[in-house]
Amino acid sequence: MNINVLGRFSLAQDLKYCLVGDGHCVQHVSNLDSIRNLVCYIPYMNNKTRCNLYKKAKQNGAIITSYVSSKSTVCDNVELGDGTIIFPNCYVGSNVRIGSNCIIMPNCVISHDCVIEDNCYIAPSVTLGGFVQVGVNSTLYLSSSVIPSTVIGSDVTVGMGAVVINNCANDHTYVGNPATPIRKG
Numbered sequence: 001m002n003i004n005v006l007g008r009f010s011l012a013q014d015l016k017y018c019l020v021g022d023g024h025c026v027q028h029v030s031n032l033d034s035i036r037n038l039v040c041y042i043p044y045m046n047n048k049t050r051c052n053l054y055k056k057a058k059q060n061g062a063i064i065t066s067y068v069s070s071k072s073t074v075c076d077n078v079e080l081g082d083g084t085i086i087f088p089n090c091y092v093g094s095n096v097r098i099g100s101n102c103i104i105m106p107n108c109v110i111s112h113d114c115v116i117e118d119n120c121y122i123a124p125s126v127t128l129g130g131f132v133q134v135g136v137n138s139t140l141y142l143s144s145s146v147i148p149s150t151v152i153g154s155d156v157t158v159g160m161g162a163v164v165i166n167n168c169a170n171d172h173t174y175v176g177n178p179a180t181p182i183r184k185g
């Protein structure tokens with residue numbers, strides 16, 4: 001794994017550090033076949049779209065590495081997959097594993113021993129207690145919190161401000177405090 005620790009977050013000036021997906025810079029790489037040195041993605045798109053882009057970039061031989069803001073704290077024994085971004089002012093505890101192509105937005109707390117699988121989107125100010133597991137393609141919206149040792153399935157959406165105290169089933173949307181499912185999908 002290759003982690004680029006950049007001093008501050010800025011849009012790419014160099015295609016080697018091209019950020020994809022934001023309406024402001026996607027034009028630089030509008031021809032996906034030209035992607036060869038993709039480093040990371042900007043998160044303004046849904047997980048599925050981002051995942052497709054990631055796969056396509058890989059197929060095209062892109063070099064996809066991770067981005068960790070130097071303004072975030074990442075403790076010992078943390079594993080990050082390629083294409084994963086940790087924005088500023090996050091805290092990532094020890095023994096955390098974050099898969100590929102994940103977005104960890106600013107001000108998140110990912111406590112020790114959490115596992116976040118591939119293609120997840122973690123919105124700003126989300127707090128995960130220790131030993132939380134988040135399945136692939138899940139989205140946790142702004143300021144939601146998850147009590148320690150909870151298992152969130154795959155393709156789950158957790159609404160803004162939700163407080164998750166029980167495990168969440170795959171492919172459901174949860175909101176409220178305590179969080180309850182409002183619908184499938």
Ligand SMILES: CC(C)(COP(=O)(O)OP(=O)(O)OC[C@H]1O[C@@H](n2cnc3c(N)ncnc32)[C@H](O)[C@@H]1OP(=O)(O)O)[C@@H](O)C(=O)NCCC(=O)NCCS
Nearest residue numbers: 105123124141142157158159160161162173174175176182
């Ligand atoms: C979870 C979410 C995506 C659900 O959106 P939705 O499927 O369109 O849901 P709806 O607006 O149709 O609401 C369905 C019900 O859930 C309730 N609800 C929706 N979001 C809620 C939330 N975050 N907290 C509590 N209740 C919520 C609604 O009041 C509604 O209740 P009702 O049926 O009793 O009237 C959305 O509400 C949300 O939390 N968005 C936050 C997005 C965000 O954080 N964006 C920033 C990214 S950086």
